[in-house]
Amino acid sequence: MLSSLSYAILALLATKAQSGYDIARQMRPPLGILWQAKHGQIYPELARLVKLELVEVERIDKRSGPPRRVHSITTAGKSELTRWIVKSPQVRPANDEFVIKAYALRRVPVGAATSLLNDQIETHEHRIAALEQLIDALTSRTARSAAFDSPRFGEYAALRRALGFEREHAAWCRWLLGELTATAKRARPRADRQPAVGRSSVARRR
Amino acid sequence: MLSSLSYAILALLATKAQSGYDIARQMRPPLGILWQAKHGQIYPELARLVKLELVEVERIDKRSGPPRRVHSITTAGKSELTRWIVKSPQVRPANDEFVIKAYALRRVPVGAATSLLNDQIETHEHRIAALEQLIDALTSRTARSAAFDSPRFGEYAALRRALGFEREHAAWCRWLLGELTATAKRARPRADRQPAVGRSSVARRR
DNA sequence: GATACCATGTAAGTCGTTACATGATTAT
DNA sequence: ATAATCATGTAACGACTTACATGGTATC
Secondary structure (H helix, E strand, O other): OOOHHHHHHHHHHHHOOEEHHHHHHHOOOOOOOOOOOOHHHHHHHHHHHHHOOOEEEEEEOOOOOOOEEEEEEOHHHHHHHHHHHOOOOOOOOOOOHHHHHHHOHHHOOHHHHHHHHHHHHHHHHHHHHHHHHHHHHHHHHOOOOOOOOOOOHHHHHHHHHHHHHHHHHHHHHHHHHHHHHHHHHHHOOOOOOOOOOOOOOOOOOO | OOOHHHHHHHHHHHHOOEEHHHHHHHOOOOOOOOOOOOHHHHHHHHHHHHHOOOEEEEEEOOOOOOOEEEEEEOHHHHHHHHHHHOOOOOOOOOOOHHHHHHHOHHHOOHHHHHHHHHHHHHHHHHHHHHHHHHHHHHHHHOOOOOOOOOOOHHHHHHHHHHHHHHHHHHHHHHHHHHHHHHHHHHHOOOOOOOOOOOOOOOOOOO
């Protein structure tokens, strides 16, 4: 049985032949939307796929540096990929460090909690903006890129997923901040509230 | 430096002293909302925390089976936890196998893709219902459980996060199914469409 | 009688990160 | 000059899963 990373690599190679470096670039955190992995994991995994004959390599020598190794998916690789896709996956772990922090957030001073949340919201807003830009670029280039049978559909679907995920997370952070602020106000009904430590960016509603 | 799992354990022990088994039960997939881990990882990690003196153990002998080992967080453990909470986390990987499947979904027959999506939607609906029930149980028990300063707030926040995540994922699956169906209809404008193979449950809008 | 839950642990293996290692090319 | 990017790999370590190992109690 192959790892998820293997299938992610096969899915990328199914769109076009490319080098390990190209794959690593598309999977580089934090922009990798299909799957995220570092080159230290990708190169050995590619070698394994070649040994299993699900992927082929063509060595292209250059006058300088290491030879470029262009990988392409084999017929066996394609059928393994399609075979895997239709199987219903079992539930993923979905562990998020920030949920632990939220769980025990009552333990820290209100100011520190506020700035942590504002920080987090700001980070997510940035990521949302970046994803929206990528989607705009994709949908404007081809008029019907939203269509299921377009070659770019996979990319578009993955981007939409990432965007939805980010928006949901940001909304949750804003809710947390709201709860925190409401409680703090109740405890100290007027004035004398100190401004939150750290970075600004009050939660915006979008 | 400690792992995320360590902090999840500390966060649970901060609410009350409990055994490794208790912790493992709360972290058991797929219901673990704070963090998910198996006992095979939890017991060694607990032992490590004890050695670091962030956690204490009290052995309670019973006439049968292994002695129950009740763990509690130390003062050092509490301060380590609060110190960690306020630090902004770096971005998490968030790899989801299903995104790979969606990315290459064009490769499989429409019928197989439809039943894969329906299956996935059904799974998520079940999880959503289970989470809604847990939230109802929590909010009805204590009138003001939504308040930030309630002892159950952490649990409530984690549940809301999980619910939002599930709903978002389900919505994305329904969108995918809609695109797929629209394209299939365009290709075969009338009649002669075969019913989707596999389980039913047509996507509902909520 | 079989299954599930209570309750603890360890061992082997896989997945994934970080750092080491090398060296050319392009941009500031 | 300095840094970033192109381009490939390996080694050590940490995170996590799966299976092994044990044995009592309760439920169907």
